[in-house]
Amino acid sequence: RMHSTHVSPSRRSLNHSAPGHESLVSARLEDSTVEQCCVALVLDEWYSVKTNLQLTRDYILAREEALAKLADVESLGPEWPTLVFRRPMSLLLQRYQKCRLGWLKRREMKLKARLESMAFGPKCLSGSAFVTFKRKEDRDILLNESLHCWNCRDYTFFSFGRPPFSSVTLHCRRAPAPGDIEWQNLHIRSFQRHLAIGLYTFLALLLMFVLVTPTALVGFCANLVGGSGSIMASLEKGLQGVPVLPQAAKERIVGIIQTWSQGLLGKALNQMPTLVLLLINSLIVPSVIEGICIMTRCNQKSTFEMHQKQLNYVFLLINTIAFPFLGVTTLSAAAERAPRGIQDFAH
Known part of the structure; x- marks a missing residue:
């Protein structure tokens, strides 16, 4: 079933677009405004x-x-x-x-x-056809449909058929460059591609949340341990509100925290989360994005590259700002409620 049609601006680009004789079935129309019509086959x-x-x-x-x-x-x-x-x-x-x-x-x-x-042997149609017009004016008539501001689409409609037969409506758009077409993915529907990219992006976001949030929490804890005197004073004040711990244990805990913050371990903890986040954004994120784009099976190479660029921007923004902020906010709220919870548990 043919669900879309592409309009090729030149016959030469159409003839050179076929990867082999198995890809296109063409027909020349002599007495018509259409010079050639080629139907793409399923090639995966x-x-x-x-x-x-x-x-x-x-x-x-x-x-x-x-x-x-x-x-x-x-x-x-x-x-x-x-x-x-x-x-x-x-x-x-x-x-x-x-x-x-x-x-x-x-x-x-x-x-x-x-x-x-x-x-x-027998073949299946991919649902896409490439039409070459004899005159540029005929092509422009088919493509230059007036679009409203709320119609965010890059195609026009072409309907044909005579009563009592039902009319057939096709989606018409300008044909991309021959080298930009992924011939083996022409039969994949737009709904399937959108569903695949949405599902795999959601799973990738869950994976990034699991990887980035603990890293951000470790970095926040390292900064808390190696922070200023006001943070240490607030920590001591929080420990004073826990009557279960003896005074010697409280002083020992504060001393251990101060020792860690001044030693090599505190400096290493301050740098490790940044390095881990850099490795995640440099190694894991590009591989995950490439896998998402491959599973989406785009019908154009330029669309594949555009999805890579957009997903890369989104994941870098989320991994750098959103997930660390969410994890630190949750940890701060938990730290504020922890002494009160311990005190209630003791009573």
Whole structure:
């Protein structure tokens, strides 16, 4: 079922856009304003088989080169001291390489046969068509629909059909550059992409909350321990309100905190949360964002890059400001209620 149509500005870009003869089914219309109409096929499985076939051929070439080197016993290098050890080792490695090479060739034949069967077998339509007009004016008539300020969409509608048959409505937009199209993702619907990016972004936010909030709490505690005298005075005042602890224990706790704040441990604790947060934003966040964009299966490469940029900005803002502020606020509220809770528990 064709649910959208794209308008290509030139015939040459359309002809060079096809990754192979399996991708587009075209038809030329002589007596019409349309010069050519091409319907894209579902190519995700075709791309997967073709990629595996190319990788298998590369592995075969690598195995053949390794087998040719092992044919010469002297190529094993000086780590084998005598020819007595070189000969059996060379024969053993040759046997292993031949077994792997035979398995790879059998796999190549299976993938090649599967690719040919897919090329000449029945195919499914992706739901997208590429139309080339003979004149620019005809294309502009189809695309230049007046849009209102509340219509936030980049496409227009085109309906056709005669009574008593129901009309068919298509979404029309300008075709992107041929190199910008992800041909294997054209059959993925917009609703599926939006659902995928929303779900995986929510799961990634939960992961970042679990990783960033404890780091921010550790940094806040380190700053609290190594803070000013007013913080230490407020801590001593809070300990005075706990009648369960003896005075010697209170003084000992305050002394331990002061010792930690002045020693190397306090300085290390002050720097570690910042370094951990930097590692999270530099290593984990980009990998998570790339995984989200891959699972979304965008139909354009530029959309993939745009999602990466937007998600990177959102995650950096949340990891740097929102989650640390939320964790510190929660910890501050818990610290204010802790002495009162201990006192109530003692009574």
